[in-house]
Amino acid sequence: MVSTGVPSLDGVLAEDGYPDRSAILVEGPPGIGKEALCYWFVRSGLIQGDYCLYATHRPVSDVLRDMKGVGISTERVPEWISSNGSPVKLDLKDPTAISVNVKQAAHNNKNRRVRIATDLLSPLLVLNPVENMYNYWSQLLSDLKQQDCVTFALAEEGMHPPNVLTTMEQIFDGVIEMRLYEEGLSITPLFRIKKMLGLPPMHGYFRFSVSSTGMEVTPHVH
Amino acid sequence: MSIDTVDLLEGVAGIVTAAIALFAAYRSATIGRSLVTRVYRTRAYWLIALTIIFAIVNADFSSSTIGSDINYWGFFVFLFVLLFFLDSNVAVAKEIDFFHRDILRWQKVRIPLLVAIVVTSAVTIVASTEVTAFAITLSGVAILVYFGLLGVALAYSGVVMLVISRTSYDRTMKRFVRMVGFAVLFYVLFVTIWLPLDFLYANLGDVVTDFIAIGTAYFFYRAAMSLSLVGRIQELTA
Numbered sequence: 001m002v003s004t005g006v007p008s009l010d011g012v013l014a015e016d017g018y019p020d021r022s023a024i025l026v027e028g029p030p031g032i033g034k035e036a037l038c039y040w041f042v043r044s045g046l047i048q049g050d051y052c053l054y055a056t057h058r059p060v061s062d063v064l065r066d067m068k069g070v071g072i073s074t075e076r077v078p079e080w081i082s083s084n085g086s087p088v089k090l091d092l093k094d095p096t097a098i099s100v101n102v103k104q105a106a107h108n109n110k111n112r113r114v115r116i117a118t119d120l121l122s123p124l125l126v127l128n129p130v131e132n133m134y135n136y137w138s139q140l141l142s143d144l145k146q147q148d149c150v151t152f153a154l155a156e157e158g159m160h161p162p163n164v165l166t167t168m169e170q171i172f173d174g175v176i177e178m179r180l181y182e183e184g185l186s187i188t189p190l191f192r193i194k195k196m197l198g199l200p201p202m203h204g205y206f207r208f209s210v211s212s213t214g215m216e217v218t219p220h221v222h
Numbered sequence: 223m224s225i226d227t228v229d230l231l232e233g234v235a236g237i238v239t240a241a242i243a244l245f246a247a248y249r250s251a252t253i254g255r256s257l258v259t260r261v262y263r264t265r266a267y268w269l270i271a272l273t274i275i276f277a278i279v280n281a282d283f284s285s286s287t288i289g290s291d292i293n294y295w296g297f298f299v300f301l302f303v304l305l306f307f308l309d310s311n312v313a314v315a316k317e318i319d320f321f322h323r324d325i326l327r328w329q330k331v332r333i334p335l336l337v338a339i340v341v342t343s344a345v346t347i348v349a350s351t352e353v354t355a356f357a358i359t360l361s362g363v364a365i366l367v368y369f370g371l372l373g374v375a376l377a378y379s380g381v382v383m384l385v386i387s388r389t390s391y392d393r394t395m396k397r398f399v400r401m402v403g404f405a406v407l408f409y410v411l412f413v414t415i416w417l418p419l420d421f422l423y424a425n426l427g428d429v430v431t432d433f434i435a436i437g438t439a440y441f442f443y444r445a446a447m448s449l450s451l452v453g454r455i456q457e458l459t460a
Contacts, residue, residue: 029451030394031259069260158393158451180256180452187249187452189256210258 005044028178051109052078060085071212235432243277246443380406397448405441
């Protein structure tokens with residue numbers, strides 16, 4: 001099992017974290033904290049000596065600034081595949097090259113545990129037909145799993161029709177949804193685990209908060 | 223329209239406006255607290271300040287001297303907070319825009335616009351607090367010029383918001399500035415329409431503007447809610 005980087009979330013996931021050789025999808029609207037969850041996942045890997053790769057459509061400097069914003073030290077950073085600020089350049093118009101580069105990086109580090117984090121799912125879904133992307137991501141995730149990688153992908157809710165996200169959920173082993181929920185007059189940030197490999201279906205919701213000292217997850221009672 | 227009816231309508235509109243604005247402030251606070259992205263969180267915090275001041279200004283305190291002073295000075299405080307908020311929105315939109323475009327030359331216009339509003343506000347305040355015959359005459363002219371200028375400046379700012387909503391690639395900012403733009407355009411009506419309406423029919427302008435303020439408060443509320451997708455709690459039990 002691979003730690004999520006958030007001890008209270010590890011507790012929710014049967015004390016262990018994400019399953020080995022799995023692909024996890026986190027979906028939610030902009031600004032809710034998907035990236036923070038991703039940063040904690042990467043940080044945890046860096047601390048444990050795992051090889052971490054971050055494939056992003058954003059400039060590296062933006063991601064580093066965001067990491068600092070949620071209290072994550074940037075002394076140790078992952079390998080980057082990015083449009084700006086990384087040795088390996090990313091071109092959203094060339095998904096094949098992205099796939100080759102990611103798989104190559106994983107292959108070059110096959111003696112270590114590999115963690116791959118990416119925010120490319122949504123931009124690629126916007127730029128390409130859904131059918132093509134379904135096949136593309138199925139193949140990529142399957143190949144990465146064969147190389148013992150844990151892949152962590154982010155999807156932007158509101159950017160795609162709901163049926164597109166539901167379709168993409170099928171190819172992931174775990175799906176976490178983060179959202180704000182209206183509860184009477186108040187609005188609460190909650191997440192739910194829609195599915196997770198090796199765990200029975202979970203119907204409960206969890207309250208979460210992100211601060212500069214970390215991320216806290218507690219069961220939500222309503 | 224009798225004075226009693228006018229007072230009643232103004233009172234009702236004031237309460238509704240203040241209630242919507244305070245609810246918008248509350249929603250901005252809860253949403254802002256939950257958001258991780260700095261840009262969206264600061265938008266929510268700006269809205270809290272803005273909607274609380276708007277609620278205070280529009281609550282009908284005019285029956286007491288202190289209340290009248292609150293309404294009077296609150297108007298100017300709201301105006302300047304609104305202008306700084308709009309300027310901050312443009313700055314944020316420019317920062318996250320890949321091409322860093324200067325929408326409708328805002329960067330060149332913002333300082334002259336602010337100076338013009340500060341100067342005319344000062345003249346209007348001085349003219350309206352003096353009781354000499356000259357000041358009373360000046361006050362009438364100053365008010366006409368002042369609200370005309372305010373209308374033009376705020377309409378321009380509102381249009382800038384709507385243009386940003388068309389050009390921005392950020393979906394949240396798109397929704398947010400569109401709602402802010404509508405709120406500002408309603409506010410333009412609020413500060414200008416009473417002049418011709420009062421000229422046509424006594425007190426008509428006051429009543430109409432009080433109801434237009436409801437529209438402004440409503441769009442501030444929509445702006446707060448646009449900062450994140452919000453699910454309903456029923457989905458939890460489904």
